[in-house]
Amino acid sequence: MSASPYAQLEQEWRRLHAFHGALALLRWDAAVMMPRGSADVRGEQLAALETEHHALLTTPKITRLLDRAQANSQGLEDWQLANLREMRRQRDHAIATPVTLISRLARATARAEVYWAEARRQNSFELFAPHLEEVVHLVRDKAALLGQALGLAPYFALVDEFSPGVSTADVDAIFKALSRRLPGLIREALTLQAEHPPLPIAGKFALGKQRALVVEVMRAIGFPFDKGRLDESEHPFTEGVPGDIRVTTRFDGGDLFTGLFGAMHESGHAMYDLGLPQAWRDQPVGRDRGMALEESQALLLEMFIGRSRAFVTYLRPLLEKQFAVSGPEWEPANLYSWLTRVQRSLIRVDADELTYPLHILLRYELEKKLLTGELAVRDLPDAWNSGMEQRLEVRPTGANDGCLQDIHWALGSFGYFPSYVLGGVIAAQLWESLRTDLPELDAQIARGEFSGLFTWLREHVHSLGAKVTVKELMKHATRQPLSANALLRYLEQKYLESRP
Amino acid sequence: MSASPYAQLEQEWRRLHAFHGALALLRWDAAVMMPRGSADVRGEQLAALETEHHALLTTPKITRLLDRAQANSQGLEDWQLANLREMRRQRDHAIATPVTLISRLARATARAEVYWAEARRQNSFELFAPHLEEVVHLVRDKAALLGQALGLAPYFALVDEFSPGVSTADVDAIFKALSRRLPGLIREALTLQAEHPPLPIAGKFALGKQRALVVEVMRAIGFPFDKGRLDESEHPFTEGVPGDIRVTTRFDGGDLFTGLFGAMHESGHAMYDLGLPQAWRDQPVGRDRGMALEESQALLLEMFIGRSRAFVTYLRPLLEKQFAVSGPEWEPANLYSWLTRVQRSLIRVDADELTYPLHILLRYELEKKLLTGELAVRDLPDAWNSGMEQRLEVRPTGANDGCLQDIHWALGSFGYFPSYVLGGVIAAQLWESLRTDLPELDAQIARGEFSGLFTWLREHVHSLGAKVTVKELMKHATRQPLSANALLRYLEQKYLESRP
Structure with missing residues (x-):
């Protein structure tokens, strides 16, 4: 007797999962280990494996098996049904975009990435513009095809890839609430801060000791160094599969916190991935539930916990041990004020929790207009600069601290930015529930206990994998629908409390 | 108009080449970077990609294209014809072994490798024997099928995978000549050595400085660190593809030369791979010409050059710079005597040039008998021990310094050992031609010039790729047929010369 269609599908996805893991290693190596002159060779390897992965995912055989499994789904359990749904979702996304478009997009983004870097070296948007234009055209085609296939508006078909099941209305409602309240909140926080400005923290911090500190914190968090690694790269990231998960950070000899919080952010991703349901680890339902949820887990650790009074209590003795710090600026109250200072700044990745959503809102509005054609690529710098002025009252001095600062669009990642804000929204809701369910949480963290x-x-988020949608997960875990309310409550409480 | 069958084949092999490179990276990472607990995950990835590689190589489409290209080969150039021949060779090798046998062999060798390591921990062959037996059975089946498909005797069908185009008669003639002359030569060399024994060299050598020394030597050799890496692993190896080539070595704090000569051996492999014809780099004809030729390039650098008076002249000041060495044992003449000392020893990888071929001869005879069934696995230790006594006048004290010392058979690598001796034979012939064609060679090497x-x-070996057979290459490059004569001349001259 041959295996059931569903069982055959699981077998097919086991193979796809191995490809997925191999691709993850090739990308990790490219960013961390690969010699500089080997980029072309690696590009060919990635392209070949991605093409093969796409081909395996879109064969008529998969479609046939999916149809037959769905027609005979009465005997399947919950997890299997959810797995079948996720298999279909992966296949639908993959098949909507023809291979020719994928490979044109791959070539265009590879080129755009090179010119983005060159344009940054020359602080000149003009060098990048024609290549961005090409990418925008191709992404527009992709969005139209995906939208048609998924029954979504083109831009939201792209969002769906990163944050499945979150609707236009959800995203718009969240951004509306944030843009209504944040400008005032930022003003109030800055006024309060001006009354008690934190003493600046600076110094020289040996990289070896910084690494030792980060490893100690990651061990406390529970990162399993026998099934993962910590390395360095230009931009921190997490790659790999549960069972071999690799995080990176970037150390800065003059700023102790760049490396530490970079590693904490990535450890948040890694702990999520490591907590995914082991029994389904090589199946679609065993994967993470999209970038918004990934980001929520990273932000919880980096921002909600990492920049809390409890964590400062835990961290202070470690800093003393590694760097023999002393003086008033290293007192816990000042350390906390320093780590939570608010600033109207130009660069997204350096922004604080309070101003960060406005950086994203700008990108969200601009990328939608780029895709509809309402905004021409050549007009992007002006639109960016006036948007920054209007929302954050700061104006970029050039392209590098303006619309050239992020690599996302060069890579064709349109629809990705909203997941950063959705991540914050989700994290805040989880944080409220966590604090209700675990009254001892602060005391535990102050002792460096993260279990x-x-x-x-694990119980409320990680172990669910991709079994439920983000919105269902939120309802179960937080007893609230997805909204900006919890994030706004969190920010008000944290940034309007009287200091020190 | 669609592409010609030949052009389509090149396209197929481009994809196979990308898989080959991805697999190389996965193996490199497993040995150098991977966390210890991630072996299972990596095993699944390797198995999936290898299976896919095998499937792509053995589709009916490839067979059809090969047939059509061969029927219409009149318009093809030399290189293309050679490429077609190598494509056919790869496909014939791959298709001769059914997938079920390959996967049984993969499982059996994975298990045997684990038990080999455990047996070594307990210095007990019994633990390993049943697993070796299973491997021998499966390799026997594979050899029979391969032999049938290639029209070769079963054992030599295996040899053909590693050293293509070298016949039974060639190998037997070479071993016969070596076994006839070497025992006497060893005796004479030991007598001479006893008259002037070298002063022993020992000490503590900081690993960081050892690494700096190795990097300096590799830079002098011409290893391109922008397209390759040097790392550490338990056993030195070379992995990757031209364009991203990675060598490893193993440093020993108490022995300066382990790390250096390990790296030189691997750099020999790497320089060969880097010199392969760039225009054919993703095609079969652009690959190395088998393990025997690979080994010849490694031995040329490690032994013929690395353990020469000229190289000692170059090396001595570097040792002084890094380690401030001084004293009579570090004088060039003694250094040379120390690096070329002869010893009847039990362990192959520690053996000198003179005794090494006898270690291989023993393995060659035993593995042939294991495959025919003439020797039972349970009788292997006795056969090994008496073989060592008879050939090298030393007797192992246990399994670890006897038949458990090599991992090859556990991995199913039967037919591989002869390539070590063939590599020495080829290196010696090339060495004679080199010295004739480049009278300045010694002087250059003494100055650290390797260009x-x-x-x-590059001209006589590397740039030919797999265009000609080993025997053709030898005739062109050395104007001699493949034979043990040059190796015996080299060994006699080097080990029977009068020493200070």
Whole structure:
């Protein structure tokens, strides 16, 4: 007797999962280990494996098996049904975009990435513009095809790839609430801060000791160094599969916190991935539930916990041990004020929690207009600069601290930015529930104990994999629908409390 | 108009080449970077990609294209014809072994490798024997099928995978000549050595400085660190593809030369791979011409050059710079005597040039008998021990310094050992031609100049890729047929010369 269509599909996805893991290693190596002159060779390897992965995912055989499994789904359990739904979702996304478009997009983004870097070296948007234009055209085609296939508006078909099941209305409502309240909140926080400005923290911090500190914190968090690695790269990232998960950070000899919080952010991703359901680890339902949820787990650790009074209590003695710090600026109250200072700044990745959503809102509005054609690529710098002025009252001095600062669009990642804000929204809702369910959480974190935190997260988030949608997960875990309310409550409480 | 069958084949092999490169990276990472607990995950990835590679190589489409290209080969150039021949060779090898046998062999060798390591921990052959037995059975089946398909005797069908085009008669003639002359030569060399024994060299050598020394030597050799890496692993190896080539070595704090000569051996492999014809780099004809030729390039650098008076002249000041060495044992003449000392020893990888071929001869005879069934696995230790006594006048004290010392058979690599000796034979012939064609070679090497050497090797060996057979290459490059004569001349001259 031959295996059932569903069982055959699981077998097919086991193979796809191995490809997925091999691709992850090739990308990790390219960013961390690969010699500089080997980029072309690696590009060919990635392209070949991605093409093969796409081909395996879109064969008529998969479609036939999916149809037959769905027609005979009465005997399947919950997890299997959810798995079948996710298989179909992966296949639908893959098949909507023809291979020719994928490979044109791959070539265009490879070129755009090179010219983005060159344009940054020369601080000149003009060099990048024609290549961005080409990418925008191709992404527009892709969005139209995806939208048609998925029954979504083109831009939201792209968002769906990163944050499945979150609707236009959800995203718009969240951004509306944030843009209504944040400008005032930022003003109030800055006024309060001006009354008690934190003493600046600076110094020279040996990289070896910084690494030792980060490893100690990651061990406390529970990162399994026998199934993962910590390395360095230009931009921090997490790659790999549960069972071999690799995080990177970037150390800065003059700023102790760049490396630490970079590693904490990535450890948040890694702990999520490591907590995914082991029994389904090589199946679609065993994967993470999209970038918004990924980001929520990273932000919880980096921002909600990492920049809390409890964490500062835990961190202070470690800093003393590694760097023998002393003086008033290193006192816990000042350390906390320093780590939570608010600033109207130009660069997204350096922004604080309070101003960050406005950086994203700008990108969200601009990328939608780029795709509809309402905004021409050549007009992007002006639109960016006036948008920054209007929302954050700062104006870029050039392209590098303006619309050239992010690599996302060069890579064709349109529809990705909203997941950063959705991540914050999700994190805030989870944070409220966590604090209700775990009254001892602060005390535990102050002692460097993270097991309570992760037991809760595993139960309510990680172990669900992709079984439920983000919105269902939120309802179960937080007893609230997805909205900006919890994030705004969190920000008000944190940034309007009287200091020190 | 669609592409010609031949052009389509090149396209197919471009994809196979990308898989080959991805697999190389996965293996490199497993040995150098991977966390210890991630072996299972990596095993699945390797198995999936290898299976896919095998499937792509053995589709009916490839067979059809090969047939059509061969029927219409009149318009093809030399290189293309050679490429077609190598494509056919790869496909014939791959298709001769059914997928079920390949996967049984993969599982059996994975298990045997684990038990080999465990047996070594307990210095007990019994633990390993049943697993070796299973491997022998499966390799026997594979050899029979391969032999049938290629029209070769079963064992030599295996040899053909590693050293293509070298016949039974060639190998037997070479081993016969070596076994006739070497025992006497060893005796004479030991007598001479006893008259002037070298002063022993020992000490503590900081690993960081050892690494700096190795990097300096590799830079002098011409290793391109922008397209390759040097790392550490338990056993030195070379992995990757031209354009991203990675060598490893193993440093020993108490022995300066382990790390250096390990790296030189691997750099020999790497320089060969880097010198392969760039225009054919993703095609079968652009690959190396098998393990025997690979080994010849490694031995040329490690032994013929690395353990020469000229190289000692170059090396001595570097040792002084890094380690401030001084004293009579570090004088060039003693250094040379120490690096070329002869010893009847039990362990192959520690053996000198003179005794090494006898270690291989023993393995060659035993593995042939294991495959025919003439020797039972349970009788292997006795056969090994008496073989060592008979050939090298030393007797193992246990399994670890006896038949458990090599991992090859556990991995199913039967037919591989002869390539070590063939590599020495080829290296010696090339060495004679090199010295005739480049009278300045010694003087150059003494100054740390390796460009003359590699210009010659590129022209006569590397740039040919797999265009000609090993035997054709030898005739062109050395004007001699493949034989043990040059190796015996080299060994006699080097080990029977009068020493200070």
